[in-house]
Amino acid sequence: MIAQNMTIFFWGVCLLTSGWATYSEASVPENLDKSIDELKAYYIKDDHEIHNAHPVFLRVLKDLKVNLEEPEQNLLMSIIMDTYSRIFTRMENDSLDEATKERIAHVQEHLKKLRENYFPGKSAELKTYAETLWAIKEDDPVIQRKALFELKRVYREATLLKNLKNKERRRRQAKNTKNLKS
Secondary structure (H helix, E strand, O other), rough: OOOHHHHHHHHHHHHHHHHHHHHOOOOOOOHHEEEEEEHHHHHHHOOHHHOOOOOOOOOHHHHHHOOOOOHHHHHHHHHHHHHHHHHHHHHHHHHOHHHHHHHHHHHHHHHHHHHHHHHHHHHHHHHHHHHHHHOOOOOOOHHEEEEEEHHHHHHHHHHHHHHHHHHHHHHHHHHHHHHHHO
């Protein structure tokens, strides 16, 4: 089971990496590319498991570009980078081969630098909030009652945010229309 997950994961890394190189001017540094290729050779033994039409990150990346604005894209990419970090940490801890551990650590370092340089800010804080919300136990009767108690206030806050977003959109549209007429 772990080997299957590792296989799927590494193809995701490869496709993600090649996707980044294809869709932007950025490319994978040569030494990182070599480490990824060596890890693929070590972990990926059976290609048919990888091509099961259930990508790990690629579907999210596709939606990311189409459906989300830049701040949301940055947050989601930060979460993806963090997920990779957790996966690699697990792989590094499970590996018995020192050379493989070193390659994983090398890849981890590159991902850490990428995350720090390109996705800084409140992403980590927002991710913590998201994880806290995802961890809520929906089947807990106390949680259910508390959620019901808080619903009106949360609903009002969501409505206020939606209205603010709509006002800003109308303001930008009016500004664009004014600029076009000028």
